[in-house]
Amino acid sequence: MLAGMGAGAVGVGAGGLTMRARAGVDGPKYLIVIGCFGGASMLDCFLPVDVNEALTHEQRGTVISYPTVQPSGSNIRCVDRNRPRQFLEAHAADSVVLSTLSSSVNHNVAQARSINGRDVFAGRTLMEAVASVHGAGLPLPNVNMGRGGYAQPGTDARLDPRFRAEVVTNPVTFALATSGHKGLLPVGSEPAFDPAVRAAMIERTRALRDGTLEEMSPFGQTFANSRLRRKLLGNRAGVERRTEELDLVQKLLFVDDFGGFLPLDDFGLSGSAEVDRVLDAFPGARPTSTSGIADERLDAQAALAYLLLRTGSSSAVTLTEPGTDGFLAFDQSHGNHRQAQRTHWDRVLRVASRLIGLLQTAEYEDANGPTGTSMWDRSMIVFATEFGRDKWDLGGGFGTGHHLNNGLLVCSPLLRGNRSLGVPDPNNGFACGFDPIDGTPTPFDDVPAGEDPLFSDPRQPPSEEAVFGTLLHALDIEYDGQEVIGTMLKRTI
Amino acid sequence: MRWLPLLLLLAGCQLLPVPGAPTPTPYEPPVLDLGPPTAVKADLRLKRWRQVSLDLEGALELPGDSICNELGLFPCTTLNAAAIGGISIDNGLFRPIDDTIPVTAGPAIERMVLYACTERRALDEAGDPAVFTVSSGESLTAGEGEAQIATLYQRMLARDPLPEEVAATLGLHAGIVADGGDNHDWAWMVCFALGTTTEALLF
Numbered sequence: 001m002l003a004g005m006g007a008g009a010v011g012v013g014a015g016g017l018t019m020r021a022r023a024g025v026d027g028p029k030y031l032i033v034i035g036c037f038g039g040a041s042m043l044d045c046f047l048p049v050d051v052n053e054a055l056t057h058e059q060r061g062t063v064i065s066y067p068t069v070q071p072s073g074s075n076i077r078c079v080d081r082n083r084p085r086q087f088l089e090a091h092a093a094d095s096v097v098l099s100t101l102s103s104s105v106n107h108n109v110a111q112a113r114s115i116n117g118r119d120v121f122a123g124r125t126l127m128e129a130v131a132s133v134h135g136a137g138l139p140l141p142n143v144n145m146g147r148g149g150y151a152q153p154g155t156d157a158r159l160d161p162r163f164r165a166e167v168v169t170n171p172v173t174f175a176l177a178t179s180g181h182k183g184l185l186p187v188g189s190e191p192a193f194d195p196a197v198r199a200a201m202i203e204r205t206r207a208l209r210d211g212t213l214e215e216m217s218p219f220g221q222t223f224a225n226s227r228l229r230r231k232l233l234g235n236r237a238g239v240e241r242r243t244e245e246l247d248l249v250q251k252l253l254f255v256d257d258f259g260g261f262l263p264l265d266d267f268g269l270s271g272s273a274e275v276d277r278v279l280d281a282f283p284g285a286r287p288t289s290t291s292g293i294a295d296e297r298l299d300a301q302a303a304l305a306y307l308l309l310r311t312g313s314s315s316a317v318t319l320t321e322p323g324t325d326g327f328l329a330f331d332q333s334h335g336n337h338r339q340a341q342r343t344h345w346d347r348v349l350r351v352a353s354r355l356i357g358l359l360q361t362a363e364y365e366d367a368n369g370p371t372g373t374s375m376w377d378r379s380m381i382v383f384a385t386e387f388g389r390d391k392w393d394l395g396g397g398f399g400t401g402h403h404l405n406n407g408l409l410v411c412s413p414l415l416r417g418n419r420s421l422g423v424p425d426p427n428n429g430f431a432c433g434f435d436p437i438d439g440t441p442t443p444f445d446d447v448p449a450g451e452d453p454l455f456s457d458p459r460q461p462p463s464e465e466a467v468f469g470t471l472l473h474a475l476d477i478e479y480d481g482q483e484v485i486g487t488m489l490k491r492t493i
Numbered sequence: 494m495r496w497l498p499l500l501l502l503l504a505g506c507q508l509l510p511v512p513g514a515p516t517p518t519p520y521e522p523p524v525l526d527l528g529p530p531t532a533v534k535a536d537l538r539l540k541r542w543r544q545v546s547l548d549l550e551g552a553l554e555l556p557g558d559s560i561c562n563e564l565g566l567f568p569c570t571t572l573n574a575a576a577i578g579g580i581s582i583d584n585g586l587f588r589p590i591d592d593t594i595p596v597t598a599g600p601a602i603e604r605m606v607l608y609a610c611t612e613r614r615a616l617d618e619a620g621d622p623a624v625f626t627v628s629s630g631e632s633l634t635a636g637e638g639e640a641q642i643a644t645l646y647q648r649m650l651a652r653d654p655l656p657e658e659v660a661a662t663l664g665l666h667a668g669i670v671a672d673g674g675d676n677h678d679w680a681w682m683v684c685f686a687l688g689t690t691t692e693a694l695l696f
Contacts, residue, residue, distance in 0.1 A: 180603030
């Protein structure tokens with residue numbers, strides 16, 4: 001930990017790896033991680049250097065800068081462009097922008113560290129930690145539509161495997177795999193093709209299989225103590241039955257029948273009761289070819305994420321910006337920095353804003369029924385990214401490499417919002433750190449213009465451990481040795 | 494927080510009055526008795542999707558592209574590869590998930606087996622039966638039923654059934670007929686049951 005941050009970061013507990021949660025005090029919390037694949041540079045969105053202040057250096061070029069704006073009511077400044085401005089106009093009150101210092105410029109390593117805090121919590125990821133506390137009673141506590149390091153499981157061998165991520169390869173069709181038979185065959189008049197008759201026959205057959213044949217078979221008797229076999233049979237009696245009883249095969253379908261591209265009617269399926277609402281928010285979630293792939297894959301991920309939370313199926317969901325090319329996303333900055341950052345920031349902000357809108361207008365119900373509060377009131381969106389990008393504009397359609405100094409956007413009513421922590425230095429493009437108690441920036445005042453601060457400079461921003469600890473703390477999860485940036489939290493530690 | 498609906502209303506928004514999708518009440522998952530600890534390397538393993546598919550292709554004499562297609566369009570094995578021991582380039586998942594059984598692994602395998610049994614049944618009903626040899630109708634003689642069971646055990650599990658397994662499987666027939674099915678539906682369900690036993694799926 002860097003001295004500046006270490007001096008003020010609050011340690012919660014000491015030693016050991018005990019986990020405590022305050023879940024139950026006011027119900028579960030929900031975590032949405034959007035993996036901004038490739039390096040979403042905060043210098044190009046919510047920690048910008050204004051074009052009028054940027055240093056031009058003879059050898060290095062000009063610090064990357066933009067016309068900037070601070071929308072009315074927002075304490076956060078952004079690049080003066082529609083999407084970031086609209087995002088702040090709508091969500092500044094719930095948004096915290098903070099400077100960060102990554103610890104790797106390798107994509108996969110840095111992605112994984114952005115969600116596991118450099119293994120500070122026994123190697124558990126943010127999503128695994130949330131699932132294990134807030135998702136214990138849910139059928140799919142941790143669902144991951146991410147990629148690369150954002151889809152990488154944690155390394156805590158003691159974690160109950162139920163809280164490892166359920167990996168989704170295609171959000172459009174994921175719902176189908178939550179039932180062993182529903183919607184598998186076209187609807188017809190023969191018993192096998194009559195959904196109700198088939199369901200009855202399958203239930204009867206499963207009972208024979210699991211209750212009788214498994215016990216009789218020499219294999220079952222020989223391997224009666226196999227943990228894997230018991231787990232498989234346990235899933236059948238437990239969570240698989242639960243997903244079918246909840247009818248997730250339809251409740252997680254965010255698309256409706258779409259003729260030859262998605263002939264749901266022919267297979268006796270209909271979409272979620274919220275199909276219209278979800279498709280209105282995410283029109284690109286529907287496939288328009290026989291590939292089964294959504295037109296806009298991030299739209300499809302967000303649509304499934306919403307339904308997973310809304311139906312009480314999950315407590316942690318992970319998305320990843322797939323990029324316009326399906327792979328590089330923000331890393332297209334190697335070719336054309338400004339264009340790539342603009343394109344992908346706009347995509348993730350559009351989708352996140354609409355997802356927040358859906359959650360804000362979905363009522364949270366507890367065991368006693370409606371609560372008058374929204375799903376959003378207990379949610380958090382983390383715009384995880386691996387690192388920043390180089391800080392200098394070389395002219396033309398310049399490209400950038402990877403850079404450890406960056407920032408993070410987190411949006412949640414659970415945080416002390418409308419805060420911008422750390423400021424970008426117009427003389428070198430680095431975002432400085434801040435006091436973790438009161439948020440006062442720690443600028444690189446004595447660093448000569450055009451020179452970079454050292455990465456060991458104590459005024460550098462917080463690294464992965466403190467950010468990880470703070471986010472979990474806001475989500476009512478504590479562990480011994482937890483570092484917390486108090487100024488981000490609503491409640492006093 | 495109780496003022497939120499009013500605030501949202503004033504802001505032009507309103508909380509959605511639960512459009513048929515109430516948040517389910519949390520359930521307590523059953524506590525599994527996993528028995529005494531077993532070293533992972535000493536334990537059984539779940540077949541990966543390719544092996545499940547190859548087994549079904551061989552047992553039911555089907556081409557690979559007939560094992561399972563969702564909505565008649567998408568190969569189940571591709572859609573659910575990550576859940577059943579495959580990799581997913583799209584997710585950057587270059588090694589199979591081996592330390593747990595994903596929730597969707599069981600249903601995904603059931604769908605593969607059910608689809609494959611359905612395909613074989615359709616072929617047998619349309620031409621010379623290779624697997625589903627039982628006669629049509631709802632009445633079944635013991636001999637005919639036993640022969641069908643023996644065929645399916647041999648094809649799906651590569652062994653003869655025990656007498657008690659034959660009796661139990663024959664006992665399913667009455668229930669299937671009561672549900673509205675016939676002899677073919679019964680044999681089809683036996684195919685599904687055997688293809689999804691732990692004996693068929695673990696090694």
